[in-house]
Amino acid sequence: MKAIYQLIIPAALLLTMGCMKNLDRDPIGLLTPQQVNTDPQVGTVTGAVNSSYQMLSSTLNLLGNWDWPRGLVLRNDFIIQDIASGDMQKKWNPDGDQAWMDQFSSWSFTADNGGFNGQWSYNYEGISRCNMAISYLTDDALMSKLSIDNASRNYQLGQAYFLRAFYYFDLVNAFGDVPLLLKPLKNFSEAYEVSKRTSKEEVYNQVSTDLAAAKGLIPAGKYSNATDKWRISQGAVLAMQAKVALFNQKWNDVITIITELEGLGYYSLNSNYFDNFSIAKEYADNEVIFAYNHVPEQTPRNGNGICALAGWGFIAPTTNFINEFEANDPRLLYTVDAAAQNVYKIFGETGTANKGNEDAASNKVYIRWADVLLWKAEAYNETNGYANAVTYINKIRTRARQTPTITGGTVPAGSIADRPASSNKDEIKNWLVHERRVELGFESHRFNDLKRWGIAKAFLTGLGKSFQDKHYLYPIPQGEIDKSGGSITQNNGY
Amino acid sequence: MGGTEYIQNRASSIGASRARFEYTQPTFQYLDFGGTAQDLWNSGTASEWALFSLFGSANYNFQNKYFVTASLRADASSRFSPDNQWGYFPSVSVGWRISQESFLKEANWLSDLKLRASTGTLGNQEIDNYAYLTLLRKSGEQYLISRYGNPDLKWESTRQDNIGLDIGFLKNKLNFTFDYFKKTTSDILLPISLPALVGNVSATVVNAGTVMNKGFEASVNYDNTANAFTYGISANIATLKNEVVKLHPNLPNLTGPVTKTEAGHPLNSYFGYVMEGIYQNTSEISSHLHGVSSPSQVPGDIRFKDLNGDGIINDDDRTHIGNPNPRLMYGANFRLGYKGLDLSFLFQGAEGVERYNDLKKIIDYDSRPFNHTVATLGAWNGEGSTNTMPRSTFQDNGSSYISSIFVEDASYLRLKNIELGYDLGKVVKSGNVFQNCRLYVSAQNLFTVTKYTGLDPESTALIDQGTYPQSRNLMLGINVRF
Numbered sequence: 016m017k018a019i020y021q022l023i024i025p026a027a028l029l030l031t032m033g034c035m036k037n038l039d040r041d042p043i044g045l046l047t048p049q050q051v052n053t054d055p056q057v058g059t060v061t062g063a064v065n066s067s068y069q070m071l072s073s074t075l076n077l078l079g080n081w082d083w084p085r086g087l088v089l090r091n092d093f094i095i096q097d098i099a100s101g102d103m104q105k106k107w108n109p110d111g112d113q114a115w116m117d118q119f120s121s122w123s124f125t126a127d128n129g130g131f132n133g134q135w136s137y138n139y140e141g142i143s144r145c146n147m148a149i150s151y152l153t154d155d156a157l158m159s160k161l162s163i164d165n166a167s168r169n170y171q172l173g174q175a176y177f178l179r180a181f182y183y184f185d186l187v188n189a190f191g192d193v194p195l196l197l198k199p200l201k202n203f204s205e206a207y208e209v210s211k212r213t214s215k216e217e218v219y220n221q222v223s224t225d226l227a228a229a230k231g232l233i234p235a236g237k238y239s240n241a242t243d244k245w246r247i248s249q250g251a252v253l254a255m256q257a258k259v260a261l262f263n264q265k266w267n268d269v270i271t272i273i274t275e276l277e278g279l280g281y282y283s284l285n286s287n288y289f290d291n292f293s294i295a296k297e298y299a300d301n302e303v304i305f306a307y308n309h310v311p312e313q314t315p316r317n318g319n320g321i322c323a324l325a326g327w328g329f330i331a332p333t334t335n336f337i338n339e340f341e342a343n344d345p346r347l348l349y350t351v352d353a354a355a356q357n358v359y360k361i362f363g364e365t366g367t368a369n370k371g372n373e374d375a376a377s378n379k380v381y382i383r384w385a386d387v388l389l390w391k392a393e394a395y396n397e398t399n400g401y402a403n404a405v406t407y408i409n410k411i412r413t414r415a416r417q418t419p420t421i422t423g424g425t426v427p428a429g430s431i432a433d434r435p436a437s438s439n440k441d442e443i444k445n446w447l448v449h450e451r452r453v454e455l456g457f458e459s460h461r462f463n464d465l466k467r468w469g470i471a472k473a474f475l476t477g478l479g480k481s482f483q484d485k486h487y488l489y490p491i492p493q494g495e496i497d498k499s500g501g502s503i504t505q506n507n508g509y
Numbered sequence: 510m511g512g513t514e515y516i517q518n519r520a521s522s523i524g525a526s527r528a529r530f531e532y533t534q535p536t537f538q539y540l541d542f543g544g545t546a547q548d549l550w551n552s553g554t555a556s557e558w559a560l561f562s563l564f565g566s567a568n569y570n571f572q573n574k575y576f577v578t579a580s581l582r583a584d585a586s587s588r589f590s591p592d593n594q595w596g597y598f599p600s601v602s603v604g605w606r607i608s609q610e611s612f613l614k615e616a617n618w619l620s621d622l623k624l625r626a627s628t629g630t631l632g633n634q635e636i637d638n639y640a641y642l643t644l645l646r647k648s649g650e651q652y653l654i655s656r657y658g659n660p661d662l663k664w665e666s667t668r669q670d671n672i673g674l675d676i677g678f679l680k681n682k683l684n685f686t687f688d689y690f691k692k693t694t695s696d697i698l699l700p701i702s703l704p705a706l707v708g709n710v711s712a713t714v715v716n717a718g719t720v721m722n723k724g725f726e727a728s729v730n731y732d733n734t735a736n737a738f739t740y741g742i743s744a745n746i747a748t749l750k751n752e753v754v755k756l757h758p759n760l761p762n763l764t765g766p767v768t769k770t771e772a773g774h775p776l777n778s779y780f781g782y783v784m785e786g787i788y789q790n791t792s793e794i795s796s797h798l799h800g801v802s803s804p805s806q807v808p809g810d811i812r813f814k815d816l817n818g819d820g821i822i823n824d825d826d827r828t829h830i831g832n833p834n835p836r837l838m839y840g841a842n843f844r845l846g847y848k849g850l851d852l853s854f855l856f857q858g859a860e861g862v863e864r865y866n867d868l869k870k871i872i873d874y875d876s877r878p879f880n881h882t883v884a885t886l887g888a889w890n891g892e893g894s895t896n897t898m899p900r901s902t903f904q905d906n907g908s909s910y911i912s913s914i915f916v917e918d919a920s921y922l923r924l925k926n927i928e929l930g931y932d933l934g935k936v937v938k939s940g941n942v943f944q945n946c947r948l949y950v951s952a953q954n955l956f957t958v959t960k961y962t963g964l965d966p967e968s969t970a971l972i973d974q975g976t977y978p979q980s981r982n983l984m985l986g987i988n989v990r991f
């Protein structure tokens with residue numbers, strides 16, 4: 016009997032030890048940072064940079080799957096800029112579909128509205144990817160292990176810094192003080208440590224720091240890369256610096272930077288206004304400085320999905336927007352053709368093949384030369400350089416009137432005439448406000464313009480909307496406040 | 510008694526599919542035949558987990574009067590990080606059969622009397638494998654963070670304390686059972702969504718808090734089969750109080766689409782605006798919303814209670830508006846028999862439960878252009894017409910807000926089952942042909958008493974978007990046994 020126990024007990028112990036070891040096996044069927052970090056590939060780093068661009072696309076369902084209520088189906092610029100500013104309405108035939116979008120039109124939203132969650136989520140996902148890329152690229156040991164040379168490293172780092180600045184710029188304009196995350200998190204509990212708002216000034220400082228860093232890292236040339244023309248270029252960095260200066264009313268900086276950009280000679284106004292948007296003219300035009308490059312038929316998808324919404328009757332103009340256009344302005348029909356219910360600027364062609372296309376080739380233009388020239392006009396006007404301001408506005412008007420109409424005709428003589436010389440600041444400002452609205456219509460600049468000019472309340476209440484002072488900042492998405500346990504605070508008035 | 514157990518599970522899968530066959534004939538239906546690469550998909554997964562347990566238990570019974578049972582189990586699960594794999598779960602129960610005591614042994618009317626008490630803890634590791642790890646996913650050439658890990662993750666444990674009494678009278682013809690229980694679940698394993706500012710990641714499993722359930726349960730059973738007329742009744746009633754005791758320090762509350770879970774309130778308590786009527790005219794709107802310069806609301810819209818009185822309806826005016834956990838549940842089964850005739854019926858019900866009737870919103874209140882029910886005829890259509898149902902419109906009439914207008918009392922009493930049977934064997938001589946022949950008519954869910962306007966008050970969905978209701982069945986049958 017005793018002998019049996021002498022066998023059983025050690026056997027049981029051995030079995031136990033063996034089983035215990037199986038509790039600590041390496042995970043299978045999934046990917047952990049340790050696994051990737053122990054065997055890093057060049058593609059891990061370049062992929063991190065490339066993926067940092069993706070949150071600027073209009074590809075459908077990058078976050079979630081048809082998650083309309085949380086505003087995640089696609090980037091919401093058209094809602095929080097164009098619908099909110101009274102240029103756009105949700106649909107050609109108003110209905111109850113996606114009522115949360117209408118709340119931007121009526122200014123009756125609460126912080127629960129999916130639009131805020133969407134914009135916030137797209138930007139912060141972009142930032143998270145940038146931070147990952149930057150953490151790889153600033154890791155000397157990793158760089159030497161992968162033999163990534165300095166030129167390539169700098170170029171990639173420059174792109175990541177630019178994109179991070181771009182996302183933060185969008186956030187700070189929409190929401191004011193926002194959480195500032197500059198490196199990837201290590202685990203979930205860190206998420207709560209970073210869930211606090213950083214002052215607007217500090218966020219702007221970071222944007223400027225990142226752009227200054229990008230300026231020193233991105234190679235010169237109209238395109239920074241002969242094959243990947245879509246990548247951030249020297250011109251994009253300068254233009255973004257000018258935009259940041261503009262939004263902070265540093266008028267002299269705006270003029271200096273744009274003068275520098277003009278001196279490079281990369282850009283000029285396209286002779287045809289529509290070349291900015293035409294798929295056929297992508298990376299062969301003179302004017303587009305920074306756009307997201309949609310490419311159809313990719314896995315994962317990289318096409319433009321906003322055309323699908325247009326196919327469902329979304330993306331329609333308000334009467335007030337259409338009325339803003341002067342007689343015979345060819346830009347109107349290139350922007351919206353109310354009779355045919357088409358938005359060619361978004362389709363990327365003057366046909367309708369892309370209307371309803373979930374995977375279109377049309378790029379999303381973020382910065383183009385006409386926008387930049389009007390910044391300069393504005394800066395001149397604010398610094399009493401009236402003659403220059405009028406000259407720059409007239410450059411835009413000249414191009415508009417010389418653009419062939421959508422049917423291929425010429426604009427009747429006398430239309431969109433040059434603005435006369437003036438030294439009336441308010442008059443020139445009104446011209447500028449008009450010109451930006453018609454030149455850049457549906458390009459998601461308008462609400463930011465109304466805001467920084469301080470005329471959002473007067474203009475929107477004039478249209479019968481219940482815009483209040485608090486609306487100069489959008490509410491922080493309610494879900495973020497809830498999920499952070501209240502460590503993220505709400506903007507005043509919401 | 511002692512034992513050990515070891516479970517190891519390894520699963521892997523491989524899959525492939527394609528769309529758009531070039532030829533539809535079966536002979537050409539091969540995965541790699543024709544078409545572009547876009548039409549091909551393949552997939553694979555793998556995972557494993559292991560659970561190692563040691564357990565022991567001991568029983569003691571003294572003179573069939575005093576009972577003690579104690580047990581202990583120790584479990585180690587691979588689902589937790591190596592530092593937190595072990596969980597220890599003891600339990601002990603005691604019983605005293607008072608009816609066996611000498612002072613009661615002579616009491617014939619009392620057949621059984623037993624006092625019971627127990628306390629014990631159980632563990633739960635039902636989470637995804639590797640839930641403690643940070644994960645990446647690959648999309649094209651890009652590695653993206655798909656989830657942040659929680660290395661501190663540990664076993665969830667539930668401690669249940671129970672005290673109970675079993676009484677049997679008249680040779681156990683009449684039985685009563687009473688129990689009072691308190692169940693405390695600590696370190697509840699819940700997936701928690703992080704703020705979106707950390708990027709697009711899926712929820713991290715967290716030991717999110719402590720929830721307490723306590724309640725009183727009683728049941729009675731009586732059967733009288735001594736005479737030709739037999740009858741019996743079984744009934745039970747249970748109360749339940751559910752309360753979140755505390756939550757993870759980072760998570761003062763957990764919010765769902767229509768719920769908010771926070772300490773001091775039941776789990777998944779409905780949270781939203783309080784509907785207090787319908788705006789009848791513009792002056793009512795401007796006085797109620799005095800904090801808003803030009804309110805977008807119009808007469809016929811839902812009027813929400815301004816809880817903080819600032820003249821603005823915003824997120825601060827939301828509160829707890831309902832509890833989806835029934836506070837009282839009961840059931841009773843009656844059995845009657847006389848000669849060949851038998852009748853039985855079962856009532857079941859719940860009291861003190863609310864449900865979010867999203868179907869009502871979608872069909873009758875929503876601004877989307879869907880077909881409405883006739884309830885729309887009761888919509889507001891002018892000052893004084895109604896104070897309960899908003900105007901019917903394609904604009905937002907307030908129905909897009911999570912509010913008490915959709916939270917309904919889902920208490921109910923339902924006749925779950927009724928059956929009347931007659932044994933033909935009593936009139937037709939059974940003899941050689943058949944042993945038994947019974948004719949019956951029965952009905953399920955014959956009637957329900959409820960104020961709930963959704964399809965079925967028994968729905969357990971937090972957001973009831975029209976749970977497919979239980980049908981009412983009427984059945985006529987004959988049961989023959991040869």
